[in-house]
Amino acid sequence: MADFKAAFRSRDIGLLGLIVVLAVLVQSLNPSFLSPENIADMTKNTAILAILSIGMMLVIITRGIDLSIGATLALSGMISAQTVATWQEVSPVAALLLGTLIGLACGAVVGGLVSKGKVLPIIASLGLMNVFRGVTFLVSGGKWVSANQMPDSFKAIATSDFLGLNTLIWVAVMVYLIAYWFVTWNRTGRQIYAVGSNPDSAQISGINNNRILLLVYVIMGGLSGLAGVLWVSKFASAQGDTAMGFELSVVAACVLGGVNMAGGSGRISGILLGALLLGILNNALPLVDVSPFWQNFIQGTIILVAVLINALVKRRFNQRILQKRKI
């Protein structure tokens, strides 16, 4: 048991170390980086990415990928924004539910194609990404939903505080707690790992693979739908091209966090750190007085370095395990 604790620490230590190094570096270049206000901003801006990373992790664990989440986010955001704009009395909770339901529906379509239709996840999600995005544009009618059309209660979803912390952060925390319980102690959650690890054995041992596959995509869709409402509330604007390309950031957060693209493994702590690293990058680059034309290069290099560190740490970890097995 103690070995596993050490392993846990050692696997995430690479990423954590990099985050610390980065934070110190940025702080030295701009002392307002670690100010409470900036940290609050940073966590607020990363909350949505963090929420989506959970869903993506579950999908990747089952050896899949979901590229349609940006489009699902946009669609649910647009529809809920239009709803509250037309019927101002709609409560924010209802709007959140509506968005989540739309997301669940989108996720079900993807999941259905993957599980029943036996379509490869990348194809299904790539195709549906286009479809959902097209539908978003059609639904929007070429118009945006602007701040003055949204009732204050709706906009307050993202701006209100509860016990000193922004609501978005609370939502993220709740989602993480539920997710942690789900993958650690819930049987269905554990079955997801089984299906990803070895689908054949899982099937033989009585797990309904199709149901699990459908479930992970539905969860992903639901989280995307929820994120969509949070997004349009945060920015007080709904556009047709919202979150285009965001799916890549979510995949990056997952992989930075040590989720194996081949399926079967992934930890909540890992993706939290992965999302945090990306959040720091997005927050720190405008603060540091570096030419905007260097932003991409710096971001890419840090991601590559983080990923290489992850790989080296994993290698050392595996070697240590093998050594322990020497007879």
Place this chain on the structure above:
Amino acid sequence: MTREKNPNATTVELSQPFSLAKFFFQWEWMLVVLFLLVNLLNVNLSPYYLNFDNLKDALPTFLDKAFIVLPMVFIIILGEFDISVGSIVALSSVVMALAFQMGLPMEAAVGLCLLVGTLCGMFNGIIIVKFKELSAVIVTLATMIIFRGIAYILLEDQAAGHFPSWFKGLSWGYVGDVPTILIVFLVFALLFGWVLHKTALGRRVYAIGNNVTAARFSGIKVDRIKVLIFTSAGFMSAVTALFLTSRMGSTRPNVASGYELEVITMVVLGGVSTSGGKGRLIGAVLAVFLIGYLRNGLGLINVPAQVLLIIIGLLLVVAVMVPNLQWNKKRALRHGERKKEGK
């Protein structure tokens, strides 16, 4: 997604008579049918489609990406991915334009473009091979951002262009009545197709895609082949850069964005399975023309961009589902037969 492999498959197939139905149910024939259907649709939609000039001039608009499709087939058969190709196009293009601007003769600049692309591809390949714990997705995701980042550092917010007029002829020129780009593409397509289907290298690529461990243990130099394939992807991205830059007459760091997903769409529609080890080059080539002319035909009746998105998305999904349904029905039948035999 796992497929049960009938352990007696080899013997059964060899002793089966040539079945016309089975031959025509292959993915590539379905693409041909789809292609003819698309053309039929286009002809009915717009009187401007079936016009020699249109058919000819539509080619450069989608063939530039097609160069990347060729090595991407190899990469996906290997079981890997490369999403940095768009950025390699941008970087090669920017370096070439800057070099020319700084006085290098255009021919040398073109060579430099190809060199940069090749080096980028090699970089990808080496990292992927040296760090096997990492999937190609994350490595190429990082290099996608890095390569484009370098392009931004080099060119910032400027455009670079003013190329000599012979360079323009690459994308806009003809040999007789045939667009130059089509000829170059067909030459490369034949080359890649020959390597994939007729050489030992091609067979090894399939072997790696099917079972990388078995391939490694049977003496195949997996690492070397992977580096070679990723390098070729870089080279072909540079070729795309040449034609794209020629078409626009100038370049910026933000060109070729979104190319990676479009290329993957074409490859996947072409029947190349992303689980590795399956697919034929001709399928991807057919898919290129299929999507290219479909877009052209729909564009001629000015279908709005959002509807076009939906159509392409549905095409991808439906095209993949149809044979799956067929395959599942056959699988259910076989399953039923085996049950009857008491297995």
Place this chain on the structure above:
Amino acid sequence: MKRLFPKVLVALMVLGFLGVGTVSAAPLKYAIIFKNTGNPYGEKEMEGFKNAAKELGVEAILKAPDQPTAEAQIQMIQELIAQKVSVIAMVANDYDALQPALEKAKAAGIKVLSLDSAVNAASRQVHINQADPERIGRVEVQAIVQMIGGKGEIAVLSATSQASNQNLWIDWMKTELKDPKYKDVKLVKVAYGDDLRDKSVSEMEGLLKSYPNLKGVIAPTTVGIAAAGKVITDKKLKGKVHLTGLGLPSEMAEYIQSGVCEWMYLWNPLDVGYLAGYAADALVKGTITGKAGDKFKAGKLGNKVVIADGDGTQVMLGDPFKFDAKNIADWKKVY
């Protein structure tokens, strides 16, 4: 298989030759290509163009790609050439990259003009400019300096680093700031939000953090100014950090009414499109050829004259229009 395909293509081409020349005479077609789809500003410009086309009795073709790239627009130009349109009005995603394609259109007898976001002079016959870029740049600086009381630090939140009109306006802003009367005003940074909502918010928050004494922000982009307005509102910095720029009345109504943005500028995109439609018609009918001094009548907008613009020529719509608390209620429903 490989041998079948060329045969099919040849067969189609033969059929094509038989089919050439069977297109019957139809109303003239005027086309406009915008930057991207789903953009309310673009929708209004295209609507204005369509209105002009209707008044002129011609068919309007409205096209916009789903991604704001030059490559997508080149494809659309190709499709329009094949449809044998009479004129193409271009709102460009790239100043230079459309040149070869537009030159091909011109060679096919199609008239080419640009509006809003220009193409280089060699690609077009004339450009429809919504407002003098010099006036835009100068008036933005004058506005923000007035708001911050004559002295302090200001910053610019722009769109993408390659947007040619953005860069042009920013250059004029810097020129205006060279005037000695602005000796106490300092432009500390030009940040790029890439017209992305989340990036614009991050950049705005970054500006506020890096320059705690920042007193004013000019955001000459609809997404940027709305994002900046939200950040100032959320951080309760109204009155401490002033905001102006170019924004859509619908997006900015909330922030103008609350006072976060005291006033801002834009122009009527309907008029821009409408003017482009009439200019297109004038080019087709030969009333103008695009050289300086040409005159034409632009429907409800009256008489317009073509003036020089660097290597090329342009037609000016008018002055930037000021939106403030007094008139925002009327305009927020229009666009």
